[in-house]
Amino acid sequence: MAVDETLISKYFNWSDAKIVAFQKALLEWYDREGRQLPWRVDHDPYHVFVSEIMLQQTQVQTVIPYYLDFIASFPTVGELASAPESKLLKAWEGLGYYSRVRNMQKAAQQIMRDYAGQWPTTAAKLQTLTGIGPYTAAAIASIAFNQPIAAIDGNAFRVFARLLKIDLDISKSQTRPVFQAIGDRLISVARPGDFNQAIMDLGTSYLTAKQPDAEHSPVRDFDESLADGTTLAYPVKTKKAKPIDFYYYALAIQSPEGWLFEQRPTKGMLARLWMLPLIDRDDLTTSDPKEVLAELSTLFQQETEIHAEFHEVEMKPVIHTFTHQKWHIQIVQAKLTSTPNLSLFSGKWLSLAAIAEAPLPTVQLKLNQQLFV
DNA sequence: GATCCGTGGTG
DNA sequence: TCACCAAGGAT
Numbered sequence: 001m002a003v004d005e006t007l008i009s010k011y012f013n014w015s016d017a018k019i020v021a022f023q024k025a026l027l028e029w030y031d032r033e034g035r036q037l038p039w040r041v042d043h044d045p046y047h048v049f050v051s052e053i054m055l056q057q058t059q060v061q062t063v064i065p066y067y068l069d070f071i072a073s074f075p076t077v078g079e080l081a082s083a084p085e086s087k088l089l090k091a092w093e094g095l096g097y098y099s100r101v102r103n104m105q106k107a108a109q110q111i112m113r114d115y116a117g118q119w120p121t122t123a124a125k126l127q128t129l130t131g132i133g134p135y136t137a138a139a140i141a142s143i144a145f146n147q148p149i150a151a152i153d154g155n156a157f158r159v160f161a162r163l164l165k166i167d168l169d170i171s172k173s174q175t176r177p178v179f180q181a182i183g184d185r186l187i188s189v190a191r192p193g194d195f196n197q198a199i200m201d202l203g204t205s206y207l208t209a210k211q212p213d214a215e216h217s218p219v220r221d222f223d224e225s226l227a228d229g230t231t232l233a234y235p236v237k238t239k240k241a242k243p244i245d246f247y248y249y250a251l252a253i254q255s256p257e258g259w260l261f262e263q264r265p266t267k268g269m270l271a272r273l274w275m276l277p278l279i280d281r282d283d284l285t286t287s288d289p290k291e292v293l294a295e296l297s298t299l300f301q302q303e304t305e306i307h308a309e310f311h312e313v314e315m316k317p318v319i320h321t322f323t324h325q326k327w328h329i330q331i332v333q334a335k336l337t338s339t340p341n342l343s344l345f346s347g348k349w350l351s352l353a354a355i356a357e358a359p360l361p362t363v364q365l366k367l368n369q370q371l372f373v
Numbered sequence: 374g375a376t377c378c379g380t381g382g383t384g
Numbered sequence: 385t386c387a388c389c390a391a392g393g394a395t
Contacts, residue, residue, distance in 0.1 A: 055391035062381065063391085096379025099394080133393045153391045173374060200391055209389060210384075240388080241376090269378070321386095322379055362380065 003181045011164045012182045022222050023188040023195065029218030030198035033205075035060075038067055043193065045119040045144035046077045052136045053104050057097065060204070066095055078117060081108035089273060089359035096362075098271060103131025121145040134176065143193035150183025151196040152176060155203025160186075161235035162207060162214070162225045170235045243326040247281040249296065250318075250329045252371055253308070255339040257349035259371075261358065269322070274358040276367055277345050278329070296332060308334045315370050320363040327363060331370060 014022070037060065039051035050070055054063045070091050074080040080088075083105065092101040107129040111117060119140075120126055127137035134152070141147035150156065157170040160179055168175040188195040206217035214226040225231045253260040261274045281287065284295055293310045300308040310332045318329040339349060350358060352372065360368070 052391065057379080057390060057392055059381075059390050094380075096381090097392085099378065100392090103393080131393065135392060139391070151391080154389085155391065197391090204390085242387085271378090320379095324377065 003177045007178060008181050011166045011178070012185065014186075018222075019186060022186065022219060025219050025222070026198045026202070027188060027191060027194060030194055030201060034194075034198060034201050038064060038071075040197070043144050045140055046080075047071065048140050048144045049077075049107075049119075049132075049136075050104070052139045053100050053131060054095065056100060056136070058095065062095070066091070077108045077111050077119075080105060081112045085272070086359060090357070093359050094362055094365070098273060098361075100131060102272075106130040107132060119144070121147065123147060123149050134180070139196060142187075142196050146192055148184070148187050148189045148192045150180060150187050151200075152179045152183055153200065155200045155207075156183060156196075158209060158235050159199050159203050159207050162212075162231055163219065163223050165224045165230070165234065167234070167236050169238055171238045241324070243321055243324055245326050245328065248278040248327060248329045249281065250276040250278055250331045250367055251296070251300075251310075251345075252276055252331050252333045252367075253300075253336065254334070255336040255349055257339045258351040258354065259349065260345060260347050261350045261355070262345060262347040269325070270361045270363075272359075273361045273364070274350070274355075275361065275364045276331075277347060293332065297334075300334070308336060310334045318363065318366045318370065320366060329363070329367065331367065333371075 037051075039047050051063065051067055054067055054070070073087070073091055074083055085102065085105070088101045088105060089098060092098055095101075110129050111119060121141065122145075123134075123137040123141040126132050126140050127134060132140070138147075138149045138151040139153075141149055142151060157179060160166060160182060161168075161170065164182065166178070166182075168178060170179075186195075202217065202219070206213050212231055214220060214223055214231045217223065217226075220226055223231075225234050251260065260277060262277050263272060263274050264270050266272060279296065286295060293312065296310045297308050300310075311334070312330065312332055315331060318327075318331070320327045320329070355368070355372075
């Protein structure tokens with residue numbers, strides 16, 4: 001809570017007059033050139049909430065169609081709270097970070113149960129809701145309820161780091177309180193929501209990460225890194241690790257009732273979404289292609305007593321890169337003349353129509369492209 | 374506090 | 385191909 005005052009004053013010692021001038025320059029620009037976005041047509045806390053969750057680590061252009069569909073399907077927090085999970089996951093299909101939508105429903109249920117459907121108005125209370133952290137709580141509190149608290153996202157880190165030449169590593173958790181304290185001193189008490197959104201618009205226009213145009217920004221006169229030509233030195237951030245390679249076979253098994261799909265476990269990657277069964281190549285005793293197919297066939301027959309003749313599909317492996325993992329998937333196919341009982345694979349036989357209804361991760365959509373087109 | 378959790382775009 | 389980025393949060 002108590003942020004080291006000497007650390008703050010190392011980077012920030014603007015006068016009140018300078019702060020006011022900064023707010024004026026920023027907000028006048030925002031009034032002139034701020035983006036028109038679907039979630040900016042009103043300040044409904046539910047609308048702000050849905051958009052902010054979707055925008056976590058996701059670009060505006062990606063979010064827009066999902067936001068419009070989501071609000072149409074689940075218009076109120078009460079309808080979100082009572083929606084079936086499968087519908088929610090389907091609405092989120094392709095957006096990534098799928099735990100966001102399940103946490104969003106938990107938060108909606110907390111609103112209904114603990115707050116009688118009325119949103120709490122302070123960032124502190126909002127942050128107790130599942131899936132709402134310091135950034136999202138500040139965004140909702142400031143935009144929907146005019147609370148003067150800075151929303152420190154990637155844009156705010158970058159903008160403030162450049163303006164004030166803050167050389168703290170923004171990937172370290174101790175850094176956030178410093179930016180929070182400085183942002184809270186800079187923010188316009190009269191228009192906190194617009195201030196936060198203006199900082200974000202600034203971060204996606206003149207002060208972008210790779211090709212900034214700081215010399216034309218509306219706050220160029222307040223930009224200390226522009227003054228000495230060190231814009232690109234900020235923000236300081238440690239590099240991310242390279243994704244780890246994984247090698248799988250995807251079993252494309254077709255019976256008269258459809259294709260065998262599995263729902264992924266409740267926790268971990270792509271939780272509760274549907275995919276073809278994946279066999280880790282490291283779990284097989286051989287890497288010789290012919291022996292692999294024989295082993296898969298044996299594996300399947302053990303449980304079914306149905307003869308399954310697997311064959312490698314003549315297609316390139318599907319390669320899909322996540323943040324931390326890179327999957328190399330070779331499809332193997334088998335067509336069954338009757339439908340066996342399942343025990344080895346805890347899956348379901350899905351018709352093409354059912355596959356279209358099920359929530360699928362993008363890597364499975366890639367597999368579908370190879371199989372069903 | 375380091376790691377996990379997706380996807381699409383860009384140079 | 386690859387590294388990096390984009391309105392973060394939970395564990």
